[in-house]
Amino acid sequence: MQLLFEQLLNGLQLSLTLFLLAAGLTLVFGIMGVINLAHGSLYMLGAYAGALVASKVGGFWLAVPAALVAAALVGVAMELFVVRRLYARDHLSQVLATFGLILFFNGIIAWGVGRAPLQMDMPAQLSSFIELAPGLPYPTYRLAVMGVGVVVALALWYVIARTRLGMLIRAGSDKREMVSALGVDIAGLFTLVFGLGALLAGLAGVMVGPIRSVQIGMGEQVLITTFVVIVVGGIGSIRGAFVGALLIGMCDTLGRAFAPMLLKLWLSGPIADGLGASLASIMIYLVMAVALVLRPRGLFPAGG
Amino acid sequence: MRLKTLALAGAALFALNMSAQAQTPVKLGILTTLSTPGGYLGEDVRDAILLAIAEEGGKLGGIPVQPIIEDDMLKPGDAKQIAEKWMETEKVKLFTGVIFSNVALATVPTILEGGGIFISPNAGPSNFAGKACNKNYYVTSWQNDNLHESAGALAKKLGYKKMVLLAPNYQAGKDALTGFKRMYGGEVAEEIFTGLDQTDFSAEIARIRAAKPDAVFQFHPGGQGIAFAKQWAQSGLKDQIPMVVAAPSLDQKIAAVVGDAAIGIAATTHWNTDFKNPENEAFVKGFVAKYNRQPTVYASQGYDTAKLIGAALKATGGKLDDDAFRAAMLKADVKLTRGAFKFNNNQHPIQDWYEVKAVKDADGKVSLQTAGKVLESHKDAYAQDCKL
Structure with missing residues (x-):
């Protein structure tokens, strides 16, 4: 029971991190129709900016705003100089160009910072653990990450559902030409949305920095899972991204935690361990396949 | 002339x-x-x-x-x-x-x-x-197995009877566990296979906590090893369950990057700075x-x-x-x-293996310190099949 509770917390934490990434990716994909493979690079840049500021300038609390600013600025620059030219092109051009951006950013980091992974310390106040129940310590930092994830999710919901900007974003993801015909500065809106997505990716990057290793290629690893999230949730929908992130994060964590254990009811130890691990690694793709069969446009398609 | x-x-x-x-x-x-x-x-x-x-x-x-x-x-x-x-x-x-x-x-x-x-x-x-x-x-x-055999020998020497073993789910990961078990000889409570590019190990760490082993062996080179060591320290298990690793999971660079979270980890190697x-x-x-x-x-x-x-x-x-x-x-x-x-006859090394520990040196940096010999003139298990 205790193990289940702890694994649910782990799943929730992964889900909320995935949501931060998926929110930006789904908006860019849904509203602008651009497949941005370099979204993971923004996550990496956030983590690197955070790690560098934390070690060279000092302090986690300075690292977070630095990462947000760096990711958002790079995101806006990316939109203005590269992505803007891709709106009218087909998906193949977009994939090629944004894949090029991945290589570019990886190259820049390798050249400027080096290939060795970086270390990022967490703030001392959060570096310990809290005894949630007797015999169940849980890292304070992970609880804080969850807290930030929930706050950001609520804030995003508020912005999308209750503000004028949110209205434009929703309208833009639904009927782009109509919004533009009504006199809205669609180019400015696109830049803003892209910057916002980059900011969220940077936030996710700097938050996982102290947990995972900050290294080149960290963005590509997480990007695949993020795409699964937005495909399951429905492209262009923040609500879909949230539900998709929860579903995928939970499935992945619980699969890794319990698949070998369940298989041990029928199979011998080593076989169950091996098979369970393999099953856990394909679990999220199975979920995606089932979701697509039942709801081909995702669970909460934008404008659906 | x-x-x-x-x-x-x-x-x-x-x-x-x-x-x-x-x-x-x-x-x-x-x-x-x-x-x-x-x-x-x-x-x-x-x-x-x-x-x-x-x-x-x-x-x-x-x-x-x-x-x-x-x-x-x-x-x-x-x-x-x-x-x-x-x-x-x-x-x-x-x-x-x-x-x-x-x-x-x-x-x-x-x-x-x-x-x-x-x-x-x-x-x-x-x-x-x-x-x-x-x-x-x-x-x-x-020979790849030697790294993990030496870690197994160290776990045995340190008297651990029940262990959880972790490695990525691919050939080198499975070989690592085979090599470890060849010299360890104690009870394996659980073998946990992780994803090849996985960097968040919270679910695995919770499983280790539930299994209550004497010690843990894990093989995660490079960035994966850094992430694992950090999360291990954050989980509060570092002070309760000792960890044994082979050289690739705790080389001189990883020790320096992981910092305090590496202190206390026991590793094996055939060479060290000191x-x-x-x-x-x-x-x-x-x-x-x-x-x-x-x-x-x-x-x-x-x-x-x-x-x-x-x-x-x-x-x-x-x-x-x-x-x-x-x-x-x-x-x-x-x-x-x-x-x-x-x-050796198969043109692979016969050499000694040592225990190293991550410690804080005089400058406050974390480095590896040699703690003793684990295996002497160690050969690999495949040489007997080689007809050279």
Whole structure:
């Protein structure tokens, strides 16, 4: 029971991190129709900016705003100089160009910072653990990450559902030409949305920095899972991204935690361990396949 | 008179020709991994080989050597093509540098079939250590299993009876657990296989907590190892359950990057910065002076490889003739940074393995300290199948 509770917390934490990434990716994909493979690079840049500021300038609390600013600025620059030219092109051009951006950013980091992974310390106040129940310590930092994830999710919901900007974003993801015909500065809106997505990716990057290793290629690893999230949730929908992130994060964590254990009811130890691990690694793709069969446009398609 | 002049001129020309021949440098193909997160391994191997060559003024064992370097990008197919290209256009016969076993598996057969000599400074896959051993294939680092066997021997020595083992879910990960269990002999509470690119281990750490083992063994090289060690410390389990790892999960670089979270982890290795022998002290000093960073275990392997090649070249006068070179190489007539070293019949090392601990040094930096010998003159389990 205790193990289940702890694994649910782990799943929730992964889900909320995935949501931060998926929110930006789904908006860019849904509203602008651009497949941005370099979204993971923004996550990496956030983590690197955070790690560098934390070690060279000092302090986690300075690292977070630095990462947000760096990711958002790079995101806006990316939109203005590269992505803007891709709106009218087909998906193949977009994939090629944004894949090029991945290589570019990886190259820049390798050249400027080096290939060795970086270390990022967490703030001392959060570096310990809290005894949630007797015999169940849980890292304070992970609880804080969850807290930030929930706050950001609520804030995003508020912005999308209750503000004028949110209205434009929703309208833009639904009927782009109509919004533009009504006199809205669609180019400015696109830049803003892209910057916002980059900011969220940077936030996710700097938050996982102290947990995972900050290294080149960290963005590509997480990007695949993020795409699964937005495909399951429905492209262009923040609500879909949230539900998709929860579903995928939970499935992945619980699969890794319990698949070998369940298989041990029928199979011998080593076989169950091996098979369970393999099953856990394909679990999220199975979920995606089932979701697509039942709801081909995702669970909460934008404008659906 | 004219005859004498002619003869003199002829002799001079002949001498010139001779010396020109003697000075044709031996081409050394360093095919290694310089990009990807694993790139620092290749960088250290390359830099240490270049250091050994530079120390002799462009020579190894008194023979001029011309290094040719390329990045395999950790792609087996690309590595194979580079090797083919070098053999055709550059006439390279002597190869080294390969870091990863999957790259070695694709490249080594091509090199050997093309009449080349391959000296691995790192990868030592089991595939080439037993029946498929080859007289032109040498490994100077270790047979892959040795790393984990030594960790298993250390766990046994430390008296752990019930352990949880973790490794990535691919061939090298499974081999790691096999190697560990070969020497450990105690109860395995659980074997946990992780994803190859997984960097969040919260679910696995919760499973370890629930299994309540005496100790944990994990094999996660590079960035994965850093992430695991950090999360382990954050979970609060570090002070309750000891951890044993093999060299790739806690090399000198990882220890420095992980910092405090690494303190207390027990690891095994065949080389460490603090080894007290003149060759090693000179190497560490020279490496730090030239590159302004601490060498890792991979750097020591690159340097030792260069020294072994140097000893063989010296004995053959720079000739790469198969049998003469092999006889000289197998003698391993040179002092290495790691101390005692011999080639086994399968041309893999027979060497000692040591326990190292991550400690905080005088400057407040975390480094590895040698704590004692775990295995003496250790061989690999595949040599008996090799008919050399």
